[in-house]
Amino acid sequence: MDHPLNTSTATSALVRAATGVRTDSPPIWFMRQAGRSLPEYREIRRGTTMLEACLTPALAAEITLQPVRRHNVDAAIFFSDIVVPLKLAGVAVEIVADVGPVLAQPIRTAAAVAKLQELTADSLAPISIAVGAVVSQLGDKPLIGFAGAPFTLASYMIEGKPSRDYLHTKALMYSDPETWDALLTWAADISGQFLRAQVQAGASVVQLFDSWAGALSLPDYVERVMKYSARVFGHLADLGIPKIHFGVNSGELLGAMRDVGADVIGVDHRLPLDVAAQRLGASVPLQGNIEPGYLFAPWETLRSHVDDVIVRGRSAPSHILNLGHGVPPTTDPDVLTRIVAYVHGEE
Amino acid sequence: MDHPLNTSTATSALVRAATGVRTDSPPIWFMRQAGRSLPEYREIRRGTTMLEACLTPALAAEITLQPVRRHNVDAAIFFSDIVVPLKLAGVAVEIVADVGPVLAQPIRTAAAVAKLQELTADSLAPISIAVGAVVSQLGDKPLIGFAGAPFTLASYMIEGKPSRDYLHTKALMYSDPETWDALLTWAADISGQFLRAQVQAGASVVQLFDSWAGALSLPDYVERVMKYSARVFGHLADLGIPKIHFGVNSGELLGAMRDVGADVIGVDHRLPLDVAAQRLGASVPLQGNIEPGYLFAPWETLRSHVDDVIVRGRSAPSHILNLGHGVPPTTDPDVLTRIVAYVHGEE
Numbered sequence: 153m154d155h156p157l158n159t160s161t162a163t164s165a166l167v168r169a170a171t172g173v174r175t176d177s178p179p180i181w182f183m184r185q186a187g188r189s190l191p192e193y194r195e196i197r198r199g200t201t202m203l204e205a206c207l208t209p210a211l212a213a214e215i216t217l218q219p220v221r222r223h224n225v226d227a228a229i230f231f232s233d234i235v236v237p238l239k240l241a242g243v244a245v246e247i248v249a250d251v252g253p254v255l256a257q258p259i260r261t262a263a264a265v266a267k268l269q270e271l272t273a274d275s276l277a278p279i280s281i282a283v284g285a286v287v288s289q290l291g292d293k294p295l296i297g298f299a300g301a302p303f304t305l306a307s308y309m310i311e312g313k314p315s316r317d318y319l320h321t322k323a324l325m326y327s328d329p330e331t332w333d334a335l336l337t338w339a340a341d342i343s344g345q346f347l348r349a350q351v352q353a354g355a356s357v358v359q360l361f362d363s364w365a366g367a368l369s370l371p372d373y374v375e376r377v378m379k380y381s382a383r384v385f386g387h388l389a390d391l392g393i394p395k396i397h398f399g400v401n402s403g404e405l406l407g408a409m410r411d412v413g414a415d416v417i418g419v420d421h422r423l424p425l426d427v428a429a430q431r432l433g434a435s436v437p438l439q440g441n442i443e444p445g446y447l448f449a450p451w452e453t454l455r456s457h458v459d460d461v462i463v464r465g466r467s468a469p470s471h472i473l474n475l476g477h478g479v480p481p482t483t484d485p486d487v488l489t490r491i492v493a494y495v496h497g498e499e
Numbered sequence: 500m501d502h503p504l505n506t507s508t509a510t511s512a513l514v515r516a517a518t519g520v521r522t523d524s525p526p527i528w529f530m531r532q533a534g535r536s537l538p539e540y541r542e543i544r545r546g547t548t549m550l551e552a553c554l555t556p557a558l559a560a561e562i563t564l565q566p567v568r569r570h571n572v573d574a575a576i577f578f579s580d581i582v583v584p585l586k587l588a589g590v591a592v593e594i595v596a597d598v599g600p601v602l603a604q605p606i607r608t609a610a611a612v613a614k615l616q617e618l619t620a621d622s623l624a625p626i627s628i629a630v631g632a633v634v635s636q637l638g639d640k641p642l643i644g645f646a647g648a649p650f651t652l653a654s655y656m657i658e659g660k661p662s663r664d665y666l667h668t669k670a671l672m673y674s675d676p677e678t679w680d681a682l683l684t685w686a687a688d689i690s691g692q693f694l695r696a697q698v699q700a701g702a703s704v705v706q707l708f709d710s711w712a713g714a715l716s717l718p719d720y721v722e723r724v725m726k727y728s729a730r731v732f733g734h735l736a737d738l739g740i741p742k743i744h745f746g747v748n749s750g751e752l753l754g755a756m757r758d759v760g761a762d763v764i765g766v767d768h769r770l771p772l773d774v775a776a777q778r779l780g781a782s783v784p785l786q787g788n789i790e791p792g793y794l795f796a797p798w799e800t801l802r803s804h805v806d807d808v809i810v811r812g813r814s815a816p817s818h819i820l821n822l823g824h825g826v827p828p829t830t831d832p833d834v835l836t837r838i839v840a841y842v843h844g845e846e
Contacts (some may be wrong), residue, residue: 194832268606303670317824318792319792319795322791323794324794325792326795326800327797327800361696366769367769368769369770370771371771402751404770422714422716422751424717427717434740442668444664444666444669445664445665445670446673446789448666448667448670449673450674453673480664
């Protein structure tokens with residue numbers, strides 16, 4: 153790897169673990185740590201839509217920092233949404249409360265794909281500004297850049313709204329390989345540019361979320377999806393930063409998700425980390441995978457589960473502790489703070 | 500096994516494959532073959548709620564038979580819903596259109612569990628009558644009995660409505676093992692009695708659906724769920740019929756799902772059947788697993804996928820062809836008919 157742009161975080165536990173260096177205790181952060189579980193987030197979001205919050209640099213920066221201050225996690229994750237790059241590229245999309253991203257028009261035809269616009273440096277300005285503001289306040293604590301992977305982005309575009317079965321997506325994937333290729337290539341490029349802008353503004357690590365890849369069989373992932381995720385990481389090849397790759401329900405896909413060029417594989421709560429490590433030949437740093445259901449159990453029960461995750465994580469060369477999924481909105485934030493203190497040896 | 504009650508179906512391809520006898524071509528049926536994909540179903544359901552349809556014997560029988568007539572599948576599956584045994588036991592539950600099962604009061608406390616009633620033979624009468632009517636018209640074609648597994652039933656009871664993350668369910672499972680045990684034991688008994696009534700009325704095979712077990716890690720399934728599914732099958736031990744066990748997204752759980760006493764393991768579309776067979780030591784008959792997304796692809800593409808599933812299925816001792824998930828409501832029923840004709844060598 154080349155030298156990373158943000159050198160002040162190079163000795164942080166998170167960056168070390170992400171580059172395969174075993175740490176005494178695992179660095180910890182939580183997927184969706186910035187968000188609805190925090191009263192200060194609900195307060196600051198009042199009267200603002202989700203996409204407005206993502207695209208107003210001062211707001212996005214403040215929301216990104218809130219959980220770092222409150223929980224003392226070992227990394228910030230840039231507050232954004234998977235569809236933000238779509239919005240920046242001019243796609244008509246809104247995030248509807250209690251539903252999720254909804255497109256004015258689903259994108260399902262060659263003609264609709266041909267009309268998609270490229271991202272420009274100008275359109276990425278709100279992202280660069282927000283990241284810069286965050287990084288200036290984080291000092292030697294790293295910021296993790298955030299983007300959705302091409303399959304997940306394309307699913308939202310093709311379905312036009314959240315889906316449980318991705319039937320329109322799969323219908324296009326199986327029926328019209330040319331349009332599929334054009335759409336996923338476009339999605340890979342905006343996703344790569346979106347991550348690249350975050351790294352150039354100071355993010356030290358990135359995480360690519362392929363939230364819905366777990367809906368696919370391994371043969372379908374390998375034949376029809378993998379190369380586009382590799383293309384995302386290709387946009388970062390010269391930047392020398394570690395790349396985390398995560399998908400819900402992706403236990404069957406772990407090897408392929410590594411092979412697209414990931415340095416760290418995120419594992420969801422379904423697959424014990426020692427099993428995941430074994431599946432990957434014990435050669436890949438892992439991230440995960442506290443079962444979010446335990447956040448609602450008594451502290452002793454939760455603590456014993458966290459211990460178990462840490463012990464299993466030792467089967468990997470290095471381990472970043474996280475949940476196996478995003479923080480549920482109904483989580484008591486004090487529980488998250490307590491986990492961090494416990495893992496940091498302060499309890 | 501003891502001698503089954505319905506001997507007229509003993510030489511059917513479905514029963515033979517379910518007992519591990521390799522057939523020239525795999526027998527075929529479709530999960531949720533009776534339902535919204537069929538115009539004759541939408542017609543007959545007009546003005547009737549889902550639970551009314553399930554509990555009116557003439558209606559349930561007719562709906563069960565509709566896809567057998569139309570598609571010429573090799574088995575009927577009893578038209579019912581996972582929450583029907585709850586309704587029969589007096590739990591206040593309704594199936595809300597476009598939502599799913601909704602309970603008047605979620606059941607989350609020891610007191611609420613203690614109030615649950617047993618099923619009686621009387622309450623099962625509509626089921627026995629409907630099954631009897633179906634079987635009398637099926638002749639030597641088998642009927643598959645239907646029930647939800649304890650974890651899935653309990654999830655609906657605890658959440659009170661469909662859920663994506665099962666947080667209330669897991670919170671109870673981790674926090675209150677005694678109430679969990681009481682609830683899952685109750686659910687196992689009503690599920691077992693519900694299946695037993697169907698077999699005694701003439702069903703030749705049963706399928707236990709643990710729709711949501713795939714939300715669990717293997718350690719959680721083994722420690723906290725498995726014995727209750729075994730208890731369901733215990734209710735059928737003396738009846739001598741083959742038992743199919745299926746869960747969405749259960750690739751990590753296949754061995755444990757066999758070990759509860761299943762004769763056939765249903766595999767969802769995520770895991771190729773040859774991989775599933777290998778995972779199970781090539782000793783267990785498999786059911787599955789056409790990717791429902793292919794139902795929306797051109798015929799040549801779909802046919803080639805069906806061929807691939809059949810070839811991979813030869814890694815198991817015997818194979819029952821099915822989808823990897825239920826028939827999507829938007830499926831063109833002619834596509835299902837054509838698959839059956841193709842597999843039967845009529846195209």
